[in-house]
Amino acid sequence: MRLFRVTRLFSPQFPQELATDIPAIDSYLQQIEQELPGRKALRCQMLEEVRDHLLEHHSQLVASGESSDLAAEQVTTQFGDPIQYGRTLRRDKLIKFAKIFSISTLAFIAITLFMGWSYTPTEYPLVETPGFWTRLFVPMLNAPLFALLMSYTMSFVVVKAKPDPKSASHVYVDRKKKYAALYIVLYMSALAVIAILGIFNIGMFRNMHPLVSAAFAILSVLTVYWNRIPWNSYDLKDDTLIVRSVFRETQIPLVQIISIKVKRYWIDRFSGLDSRSLMIQWRTSTGQVQRLQLPLNDSMHNADRLQAKLYSALEHPQ
Amino acid sequence: MKTDNEQILKGLLDTLVLNVLTQGENYGFGIREALHQQLGADADVVKEATLYPLLHRLERRELLISYRQPGERGTPRKYYKITDLGRSYLRTKTAEWRKVASLLERTIFTNKD
Numbered sequence: 001m002r003l004f005r006v007t008r009l010f011s012p013q014f015p016q017e018l019a020t021d022i023p024a025i026d027s028y029l030q031q032i033e034q035e036l037p038g039r040k041a042l043r044c045q046m047l048e049e050v051r052d053h054l055l056e057h058h059s060q061l062v063a064s065g066e067s068s069d070l071a072a073e074q075v076t077t078q079f080g081d082p083i084q085y086g087r088t089l090r091r092d093k094l095i096k097f098a099k100i101f102s103i104s105t106l107a108f109i110a111i112t113l114f115m116g117w118s119y120t121p122t123e124y125p126l127v128e129t130p131g132f133w134t135r136l137f138v139p140m141l142n143a144p145l146f147a148l149l150m151s152y153t154m155s156f157v158v159v160k161a162k163p164d165p166k167s168a169s170h171v172y173v174d175r176k177k178k179y180a181a182l183y184i185v186l187y188m189s190a191l192a193v194i195a196i197l198g199i200f201n202i203g204m205f206r207n208m209h210p211l212v213s214a215a216f217a218i219l220s221v222l223t224v225y226w227n228r229i230p231w232n233s234y235d236l237k238d239d240t241l242i243v244r245s246v247f248r249e250t251q252i253p254l255v256q257i258i259s260i261k262v263k264r265y266w267i268d269r270f271s272g273l274d275s276r277s278l279m280i281q282w283r284t285s286t287g288q289v290q291r292l293q294l295p296l297n298d299s300m301h302n303a304d305r306l307q308a309k310l311y312s313a314l315e316h317p318q
Numbered sequence: 319m320k321t322d323n324e325q326i327l328k329g330l331l332d333t334l335v336l337n338v339l340t341q342g343e344n345y346g347f348g349i350r351e352a353l354h355q356q357l358g359a360d361a362d363v364v365k366e367a368t369l370y371p372l373l374h375r376l377e378r379r380e381l382l383i384s385y386r387q388p389g390e391r392g393t394p395r396k397y398y399k400i401t402d403l404g405r406s407y408l409r410t411k412t413a414e415w416r417k418v419a420s421l422l423e424r425t426i427f428t429n430k431d
Contacts, residue, residue, distance in 0.1 A: 017392065048386075048393040049346055053366060055391050056347040080367025088371045165388035262380070304385035308343065308399045311383070 004037035004090060007156040011040035018044060018051055024072035025054050028082050035086025037093050038156035045159050046089050054079065093155055100151035101144075108146045112139030115212065160274075160298040163305060169237070171302045173230040181230040184223065192220035229295045236306055241280075243294060250292055254313040256282040258289070274298045278307060327363040331372060333415065336381065336408040339400040346370060346396065373398055381407050 005012075014030050029047055036043045054075050061071035079085070116139065164170065173181075198205020198213030205213045228246045235242040241252045259281045268275035275297040283289050296303040338344065338352045350369055354361040376382045381404035389395035400408070 049370065049396050050366075051393055052345070052389060052391060052395050053347045053350075053370075078366065080365050085367045085370075088367070092371075092374065160386070163386045163388050163394050168387065304383065305387060308383060308385045308397070311399060311401070312343075 004094065007037040007039070007152070008043075013040070015040050015044040015047070018047055020051065020055060022055075022058065022068065022072050024069065024076055025051075025058065028054065028076040028079070031082035032086040032089070035083060035090055037090055039159075041159045042156060050079070050085070097151050097155035100154050101147050104147035104150050105144050108143035109139055112143060115208075158298075161301045161303070164301045168302055168305060169235060169309075171234040171236075171296070171300050171306050173233075173300050177299050178230045181227045184227045188220045188223045188227070192217050192224065195220060229297070230299070232295065234294065234306060236309055241310065243292060252280065252282050252292065254310075256284060257310070257314055258283055260310055260314055263293075268297075278310065280310075327357070327360055330415070331364070331368070332376060333408060333411045335369070335372060335376065336400055336404050336411075339382065339398060340405065340408065343397050343399040345398070346373065349373070349398065376404070380404075 014033050018029055018033075020026055020029070029051060032050065033043055033047060036046055038046075054072075057075040057078070058068070058071050061074060062068055066074070076082075161174070194204050195213045195216035197203040198208050199210045199217065201210075205216070208216075232243070232245045234244070239254050241254060241257075243250045243252070257280060259279075261279045263277045263279050264275070265277065268277075275295070278294040278296060280292045280294055281289060282292075296307060298304075334353060334356070335349060338349050338356070341352070344352065346366075346369065350364060350366060353364045353369075357364065373382065373384075377384055377398070380401060382398045383401055384396050384398050386394035386396050
């Protein structure tokens with residue numbers, strides 16, 4: 001059974017941008033690619049590293065006097081079995097999918113059962129309440145579907161933003177993704193208002209327990225707050241990090257940074273974009289210690305490079 | 319005998335890779351070249367198809383971070399950098415290997431010519 005092929009259904013072709021014009025290397029890359037799951041852009045990203053390796057090794061051999069064909073044969077043989085390598089890459093993705101699917105299925109079941117319970121009138125014992133069994137089983141059926149959609153997107157659709165060759169030290173999010181975040185902000189803001197009204201037994205949430213409405217309100221407000229991140233942008237100059245957020249602009253001289261720690265919040269686990277926050281601590285010229293949280297994720301161009309450069313700045317202060 | 323040697327070196331590989339990265343950030347082929355230089359005659363143990371999954375595993379364990387930079391060959395090049403956690407793991411592993419080496423030194427190596 002090669003079920004992973006379902007994930008390639010809409011774009012099964014080999015990504016042409018990976019073609020090297022060296023037949024043996026192209027054929028080798030195609031053999032690996034046949035074993036990979038996900039949409040074309042994701043498969044392309046998974047293959048970039050091996051392509052770079054093969055071409056670098058090939059150039060080295062050609063420079064030492066080997067013919068191009070012989071060098072290509074040699075580098076592909078040396079790399080190892082392409083099918084096996086493709087399967088290893090695929091297994092990583094499938095493990096990620098299985099993990100997210102099982103966690104999110106349980107989470108969705110818990111949320112929907114909790115909501116069902118909160119609607120239950122208190123005058124009946126729980127299992128004798130009209131509609132109890134429906135409320136128990138419908139979420140059991142729906143939850144895996146929601147979870148499947150979520151884990152599929154996070155494992156086989158989402159790709160890292162490419163590094164920007166024009167401005168390698170500028171970290172930003174594309175306009176398209178800003179619109180997507182704006183949609184979530186509007187949707188969750190509306191849900192927050194409905195949930196807050198529900199606390200006072202008004203509107204759609206009036207039959208819910210006030211504590212459940214409050215929990216929804218908090219969750220919605222937090223999601224809105226978190227979705228401000230696409231409007232952040234960061235610039236790493238020679239000696240300064242400039243952080244622009246919706247609320248303010250902060251300049252941090254690199255020599256003043258005393259520590260950088262990575263923190264992952266619960267919401268980061270569900271974004272599928274390797275979201276994390278860098279907790280930066282620095283000492284100002286007056287001796288005051290300040291802290292700033294720098295949210296980063298893979299939809300930001302140059303985000304991982306900024307993190308590496310900040311680590312380097314901390315290791316080798318100038 | 320060769321197989322035993324390979325097994326030992328494979329067990330060492332994560333330590334060797336982290337050690338290479340203490341000398342500075344590097345990309346896959348660069349790491350392979352550095353390992354080949356260090357291992358000399360035993361370099362064949364480092365197969366590329368083993369090296370990359372190992373790098374990805376170390377990254378998932380947050381012992382490394384990676385970043386991509388625009389490359390000369392049309393696709394970005396992926397660099398690896400050791401983290402503080404990676405350095406501390408390397409220190410622990412080095413101490414463990416040192417203990418093994420010292421144990422061998424005190425037992426087998428002294429008893430045999």
